Amino acid sequence: MSAARGLATLAAGALFGFGLSYSTMIRPEVVLSFLRFEDFGLMLVMGGAVVVVALVYKLAPRMLARPLLGDHFHTHPSAWNRDTAVGAALFGVGWGLCGVCPGPAIAGLGAGNWDLLWALAGITLGALVQGLRAK
Amino acid sequence: MNLSLSLFPLGWQHYLLGGLIIGLGTALLFVLTGRIGGMSTVFSSTWSYVLRRPFFQQARFVESRGWRLVYAAGLILGALVWWLGFAGSKPEATAVPVWQLLVGGFFVGYGARLGNGCTSGHGICGLGSLQVPSLMAVLTFMATAFLTANLAARWLA
Numbered sequence: 001m002s003a004a005r006g007l008a009t010l011a012a013g014a015l016f017g018f019g020l021s022y023s024t025m026i027r028p029e030v031v032l033s034f035l036r037f038e039d040f041g042l043m044l045v046m047g048g049a050v051v052v053v054a055l056v057y058k059l060a061p062r063m064l065a066r067p068l069l070g071d072h073f074h075t076h077p078s079a080w081n082r083d084t085a086v087g088a089a090l091f092g093v094g095w096g097l098c099g100v101c102p103g104p105a106i107a108g109l110g111a112g113n114w115d116l117l118w119a120l121a122g123i124t125l126g127a128l129v130q131g132l133r134a135k
Numbered sequence: 136m137n138l139s140l141s142l143f144p145l146g147w148q149h150y151l152l153g154g155l156i157i158g159l160g161t162a163l164l165f166v167l168t169g170r171i172g173g174m175s176t177v178f179s180s181t182w183s184y185v186l187r188r189p190f191f192q193q194a195r196f197v198e199s200r201g202w203r204l205v206y207a208a209g210l211i212l213g214a215l216v217w218w219l220g221f222a223g224s225k226p227e228a229t230a231v232p233v234w235q236l237l238v239g240g241f242f243v244g245y246g247a248r249l250g251n252g253c254t255s256g257h258g259i260c261g262l263g264s265l266q267v268p269s270l271m272a273v274l275t276f277m278a279t280a281f282l283t284a285n286l287a288a289r290w291l292a
Contacts, residue, residue: 008167009202013209014216015160016172016255021217023153028231030145035284040142041150046258048154049161053263056162067169076171078251078261080268085275087250088257090242092276096283098239099231101254102174102247105240106207110214112226118233122240123247127178130248131190 005069017107019049026108026116028099035096098122160213161259170202171264173256174210175247177203235291246276 023045024030034042061073078084095101100108100119108116139147164172180196180203218224229236247253250272252261257276261269 005168005202006205009164009170009205010209010212012160012164012167012172013206014213015163015209016157016174016206017160017210017213018217019153019156019158019160019213020210021153021214022156022221023150024145025153026214026227028229028236032231032284032288035280036288037281039144041145041147044143044147044150045154045157046254046262048151049158049259050262052155052158053161053165053259054265056158056165057264060162060166064166067165067167069167070169073165073169074171075264076173076256076260078257078266078268078272080271084250084268084272087246087248088252088272088275089246089279091246091250091253092279092281093283094239094242094244094246095254095276096239096280096285097287098236098243099229099284100236100240101243102178103210103253103255105243106174106177107210107214108227110211110216111218111222113228114226115229115231115233115236118236119240119243122237122242123175123178123244126241126244126246127175127248128182128244129241130245131179131182131186131188134190 002069008069016103017110019045020104020107021111026104026111026113028104028116028119030099031095031101031104032099035099094122094126157259158263161255161263164206168202170199171260172206173252173260174207175244175253175256177207178244179248235287250276 033039180200257269257272
Protein backbone atom coordinates (compact mmCIF):
# COMPACT_ATOMS: atom_id res chain seq x y z
CA MET A 1 0.00 0.00 0.00
CA SER A 2 1.48 3.33 -1.04
CA ALA A 3 1.76 6.07 1.57
CA ALA A 4 -0.80 8.22 -0.23
CA ARG A 5 -3.33 5.42 -0.38
CA GLY A 6 -2.70 4.57 3.26
CA LEU A 7 -3.27 8.17 4.25
CA ALA A 8 -6.44 8.35 2.13
CA THR A 9 -7.77 5.18 3.78
CA LEU A 10 -6.98 6.58 7.24
CA ALA A 11 -8.71 9.88 6.41
CA ALA A 12 -11.80 8.12 5.04
CA GLY A 13 -11.97 5.97 8.17
CA ALA A 14 -11.55 9.07 10.34
CA LEU A 15 -14.55 10.74 8.67
CA PHE A 16 -16.54 7.54 9.21
CA GLY A 17 -15.52 7.37 12.88
CA PHE A 18 -16.21 11.07 13.42
CA GLY A 19 -19.68 10.67 11.89
CA LEU A 20 -20.45 7.63 14.04
CA SER A 21 -19.46 9.60 17.14
CA TYR A 22 -21.15 12.88 16.17
CA SER A 23 -24.40 11.00 15.49
CA THR A 24 -24.00 9.23 18.89
CA MET A 25 -24.15 5.80 17.23
CA ILE A 26 -21.21 4.83 19.46
CA ARG A 27 -23.66 4.91 22.40
CA PRO A 28 -25.39 1.50 22.64
CA GLU A 29 -28.25 3.15 24.55
CA VAL A 30 -29.08 5.34 21.53
CA VAL A 31 -29.08 2.35 19.15
CA LEU A 32 -31.25 0.34 21.56
CA SER A 33 -33.71 3.25 21.91
CA PHE A 34 -34.11 3.13 18.11
CA LEU A 35 -34.69 -0.62 18.20
CA ARG A 36 -37.34 -0.06 20.90
CA PHE A 37 -39.09 2.61 18.77
CA GLU A 38 -38.28 5.40 21.23
CA ASP A 39 -36.01 7.50 18.97
CA PHE A 40 -35.90 7.21 15.19
CA GLY A 41 -32.55 8.97 14.77
CA LEU A 42 -30.81 5.89 13.38
CA MET A 43 -33.05 6.13 10.30
CA LEU A 44 -31.65 9.61 9.61
CA VAL A 45 -28.07 8.42 10.13
CA MET A 46 -28.46 5.49 7.78
CA GLY A 47 -30.57 7.44 5.30
CA GLY A 48 -28.09 10.33 5.16
CA ALA A 49 -25.16 7.97 4.65
CA VAL A 50 -26.93 5.89 1.98
CA VAL A 51 -27.90 8.95 -0.08
CA VAL A 52 -24.33 10.27 -0.20
CA VAL A 53 -22.89 6.83 -0.97
CA ALA A 54 -25.49 6.07 -3.65
CA LEU A 55 -24.71 9.33 -5.45
CA VAL A 56 -20.95 8.82 -5.34
CA TYR A 57 -21.03 5.10 -6.22
CA LYS A 58 -23.14 6.05 -9.26
CA LEU A 59 -21.35 9.20 -10.39
CA ALA A 60 -17.67 8.58 -9.63
CA PRO A 61 -17.18 5.71 -12.14
CA ARG A 62 -18.87 7.87 -14.82
CA MET A 63 -16.78 10.96 -14.17
CA LEU A 64 -13.42 9.30 -13.49
CA ALA A 65 -11.61 6.65 -15.52
CA ARG A 66 -10.16 5.25 -12.29
CA PRO A 67 -9.98 6.17 -8.59
CA LEU A 68 -7.64 9.09 -7.93
CA LEU A 69 -5.16 6.82 -6.10
CA GLY A 70 -6.14 3.37 -7.38
CA ASP A 71 -6.36 1.09 -10.42
CA HIS A 72 -10.07 0.48 -10.68
CA PHE A 73 -13.39 0.91 -8.94
CA HIS A 74 -14.30 -2.22 -6.99
CA THR A 75 -17.77 -3.68 -6.73
CA HIS A 76 -19.00 -5.97 -3.98
CA PRO A 77 -22.02 -7.91 -5.25
CA SER A 78 -24.17 -9.35 -2.46
CA ALA A 79 -26.16 -12.55 -2.83
CA TRP A 80 -29.38 -13.66 -1.18
CA ASN A 81 -28.93 -17.23 0.00
CA ARG A 82 -29.25 -19.31 3.14
CA ASP A 83 -26.01 -17.98 4.67
CA THR A 84 -27.00 -14.36 4.09
CA ALA A 85 -30.46 -14.94 5.57
CA VAL A 86 -29.26 -16.87 8.64
CA GLY A 87 -26.27 -14.56 9.12
CA ALA A 88 -28.39 -11.40 8.94
CA ALA A 89 -30.96 -12.88 11.36
CA LEU A 90 -28.24 -13.81 13.89
CA PHE A 91 -26.56 -10.43 13.45
CA GLY A 92 -29.87 -8.76 14.33
CA VAL A 93 -30.30 -10.88 17.47
CA GLY A 94 -26.83 -9.85 18.65
CA TRP A 95 -27.34 -6.21 17.70
CA GLY A 96 -30.65 -6.12 19.56
CA LEU A 97 -29.02 -7.61 22.65
CA CYS A 98 -26.01 -5.26 22.88
CA GLY A 99 -26.75 -2.23 20.69
CA VAL A 100 -23.26 -2.38 19.18
CA CYS A 101 -22.36 -3.14 15.56
CA PRO A 102 -18.84 -3.49 14.10
CA GLY A 103 -18.19 0.18 13.24
CA PRO A 104 -19.19 1.65 16.64
CA ALA A 105 -17.40 -1.20 18.47
CA ILE A 106 -14.15 0.04 16.92
CA ALA A 107 -14.86 3.79 16.88
CA GLY A 108 -16.11 3.86 20.48
CA LEU A 109 -12.61 3.06 21.69
CA GLY A 110 -11.43 6.41 20.31
CA ALA A 111 -13.93 8.17 22.58
CA GLY A 112 -12.68 6.36 25.67
CA ASN A 113 -15.53 3.87 25.91
CA TRP A 114 -13.62 0.90 27.30
CA ASP A 115 -16.86 -0.99 28.02
CA LEU A 116 -17.07 -1.55 24.26
CA LEU A 117 -13.97 -3.76 24.48
CA TRP A 118 -16.36 -6.50 25.65
CA ALA A 119 -18.43 -6.12 22.50
CA LEU A 120 -15.26 -5.95 20.41
CA ALA A 121 -14.03 -9.18 22.01
CA GLY A 122 -17.39 -10.82 21.33
CA ILE A 123 -17.38 -9.74 17.66
CA THR A 124 -13.78 -10.91 17.19
CA LEU A 125 -14.61 -14.31 18.70
CA GLY A 126 -17.81 -14.61 16.68
CA ALA A 127 -15.90 -13.95 13.45
CA LEU A 128 -13.29 -16.53 14.51
CA VAL A 129 -15.87 -19.23 15.18
CA GLN A 130 -17.65 -18.45 11.89
CA GLY A 131 -14.37 -18.90 10.02
CA LEU A 132 -13.49 -22.12 11.86
CA ARG A 133 -16.90 -23.61 11.06
CA ALA A 134 -16.85 -22.52 7.41
CA LYS A 135 -15.95 -25.05 4.75
CA MET B 136 -45.84 17.37 21.70
CA ASN B 137 -45.04 17.93 18.05
CA LEU B 138 -44.07 15.19 15.63
CA SER B 139 -40.33 15.88 15.47
CA LEU B 140 -40.10 15.83 19.28
CA SER B 141 -41.91 12.52 19.52
CA LEU B 142 -39.87 10.83 16.79
CA PHE B 143 -36.57 12.44 17.82
CA PRO B 144 -36.68 13.32 21.53
CA LEU B 145 -32.96 14.20 21.50
CA GLY B 146 -33.18 16.32 18.33
CA TRP B 147 -32.57 15.26 14.73
CA GLN B 148 -29.86 17.52 13.31
CA HIS B 149 -26.90 15.59 14.76
CA TYR B 150 -28.28 12.33 13.38
CA LEU B 151 -28.63 13.63 9.84
CA LEU B 152 -25.33 15.52 9.83
CA GLY B 153 -23.49 12.54 11.36
CA GLY B 154 -25.01 10.23 8.74
CA LEU B 155 -23.91 12.53 5.92
CA ILE B 156 -20.37 12.55 7.35
CA ILE B 157 -20.36 8.71 7.55
CA GLY B 158 -21.47 8.67 3.91
CA LEU B 159 -18.70 11.13 2.97
CA GLY B 160 -16.11 8.85 4.58
CA THR B 161 -17.34 5.82 2.63
CA ALA B 162 -17.55 7.92 -0.54
CA LEU B 163 -14.04 9.33 -0.07
CA LEU B 164 -12.62 5.81 0.27
CA PHE B 165 -14.29 4.89 -3.03
CA VAL B 166 -13.25 7.99 -4.98
CA LEU B 167 -9.64 7.86 -3.79
CA THR B 168 -8.96 4.11 -3.67
CA GLY B 169 -11.92 2.46 -5.43
CA ARG B 170 -12.63 0.31 -2.37
CA ILE B 171 -15.97 -0.64 -0.83
CA GLY B 172 -15.71 0.17 2.86
CA GLY B 173 -17.84 -2.17 4.94
CA MET B 174 -16.60 -2.63 8.49
CA SER B 175 -17.17 -6.27 9.40
CA THR B 176 -14.65 -7.97 7.06
CA VAL B 177 -11.75 -6.68 9.15
CA PHE B 178 -12.83 -9.08 11.89
CA SER B 179 -12.16 -12.04 9.55
CA SER B 180 -9.25 -10.66 7.53
CA THR B 181 -7.18 -9.78 10.61
CA TRP B 182 -7.27 -13.43 11.75
CA SER B 183 -5.35 -14.26 8.55
CA TYR B 184 -2.20 -12.82 10.18
CA VAL B 185 -2.14 -15.62 12.75
CA LEU B 186 -4.27 -18.51 11.44
CA ARG B 187 -3.10 -20.77 8.59
CA ARG B 188 -6.49 -22.35 7.89
CA PRO B 189 -7.49 -22.08 4.21
CA PHE B 190 -10.63 -20.15 5.10
CA PHE B 191 -8.67 -17.26 6.61
CA GLN B 192 -5.97 -17.45 3.91
CA GLN B 193 -8.43 -16.63 1.10
CA ALA B 194 -7.13 -13.94 -1.23
CA ARG B 195 -10.03 -11.61 -0.41
CA PHE B 196 -8.86 -11.51 3.23
CA VAL B 197 -5.09 -11.59 2.75
CA GLU B 198 -5.11 -8.93 0.02
CA SER B 199 -7.34 -6.53 1.94
CA ARG B 200 -6.20 -7.08 5.54
CA GLY B 201 -3.69 -4.22 5.49
CA TRP B 202 -5.96 -1.41 4.35
CA ARG B 203 -8.84 -2.72 6.45
CA LEU B 204 -6.75 -2.32 9.60
CA VAL B 205 -5.74 1.20 8.53
CA TYR B 206 -9.42 2.01 7.89
CA ALA B 207 -10.28 0.69 11.39
CA ALA B 208 -7.49 2.82 12.88
CA GLY B 209 -9.07 5.78 11.07
CA LEU B 210 -12.37 5.06 12.84
CA ILE B 211 -10.64 5.30 16.21
CA LEU B 212 -8.82 8.47 15.14
CA GLY B 213 -12.05 10.14 13.99
CA ALA B 214 -13.81 9.28 17.24
CA LEU B 215 -10.81 10.63 19.18
CA VAL B 216 -11.02 13.96 17.30
CA TRP B 217 -14.73 14.17 18.14
CA TRP B 218 -14.12 13.25 21.78
CA LEU B 219 -11.31 15.76 22.37
CA GLY B 220 -12.68 18.52 20.18
CA PHE B 221 -16.46 18.37 20.46
CA ALA B 222 -17.57 16.23 23.40
CA GLY B 223 -16.04 17.94 26.42
CA SER B 224 -13.55 15.09 26.87
CA LYS B 225 -15.73 13.14 29.29
CA PRO B 226 -15.12 9.47 28.39
CA GLU B 227 -18.03 7.60 26.89
CA ALA B 228 -19.44 4.67 28.87
CA THR B 229 -22.40 2.36 28.66
CA ALA B 230 -24.76 0.86 31.20
CA VAL B 231 -25.44 -2.19 29.01
CA PRO B 232 -24.33 -5.21 31.12
CA VAL B 233 -21.05 -6.89 30.23
CA TRP B 234 -22.63 -10.25 29.41
CA GLN B 235 -24.98 -8.58 26.92
CA LEU B 236 -22.05 -6.80 25.24
CA LEU B 237 -20.06 -10.03 25.05
CA VAL B 238 -22.84 -12.43 24.00
CA GLY B 239 -24.51 -9.86 21.74
CA GLY B 240 -21.12 -9.07 20.24
CA PHE B 241 -20.51 -12.75 19.55
CA PHE B 242 -23.73 -13.02 17.53
CA VAL B 243 -22.94 -9.72 15.78
CA GLY B 244 -19.54 -11.06 14.70
CA TYR B 245 -20.72 -14.53 13.76
CA GLY B 246 -23.82 -13.30 11.95
CA ALA B 247 -22.16 -10.43 10.09
CA ARG B 248 -19.43 -12.73 8.76
CA LEU B 249 -21.82 -15.56 7.86
CA GLY B 250 -24.15 -13.09 6.15
CA ASN B 251 -21.26 -11.21 4.50
CA GLY B 252 -22.10 -7.82 5.91
CA CYS B 253 -23.31 -5.64 8.76
CA THR B 254 -25.01 -2.27 9.17
CA SER B 255 -22.28 -0.62 7.10
CA GLY B 256 -21.61 -3.41 4.55
CA HIS B 257 -25.19 -4.30 3.70
CA GLY B 258 -26.75 -1.15 5.17
CA ILE B 259 -24.63 1.65 3.75
CA CYS B 260 -22.54 0.12 0.93
CA GLY B 261 -25.10 -2.48 -0.18
CA LEU B 262 -28.07 -0.11 -0.17
CA GLY B 263 -25.81 2.60 -1.64
CA SER B 264 -25.15 0.34 -4.62
CA LEU B 265 -28.88 -0.47 -4.87
CA GLN B 266 -28.48 -4.22 -4.29
CA VAL B 267 -31.66 -6.11 -3.57
CA PRO B 268 -29.94 -8.92 -1.57
CA SER B 269 -28.52 -6.27 0.76
CA LEU B 270 -31.98 -4.73 1.20
CA MET B 271 -33.29 -8.18 2.15
CA ALA B 272 -30.42 -8.59 4.62
CA VAL B 273 -31.13 -5.17 6.17
CA LEU B 274 -34.84 -5.94 6.54
CA THR B 275 -33.97 -9.31 8.10
CA PHE B 276 -31.54 -7.98 10.70
CA MET B 277 -33.79 -5.01 11.50
CA ALA B 278 -36.67 -7.42 12.17
CA THR B 279 -34.71 -9.73 14.48
CA ALA B 280 -33.06 -6.75 16.18
CA PHE B 281 -36.43 -5.07 16.88
CA LEU B 282 -37.72 -8.33 18.29
CA THR B 283 -34.66 -9.03 20.45
CA ALA B 284 -34.33 -5.48 21.78
CA ASN B 285 -37.99 -5.32 22.80
CA LEU B 286 -38.00 -8.78 24.39
CA ALA B 287 -34.76 -7.94 26.21
CA ALA B 288 -36.26 -4.69 27.50
CA ARG B 289 -39.22 -6.64 28.85
CA TRP B 290 -37.40 -9.64 30.35
CA LEU B 291 -33.95 -8.40 31.28
CA ALA B 292 -34.56 -4.85 32.51
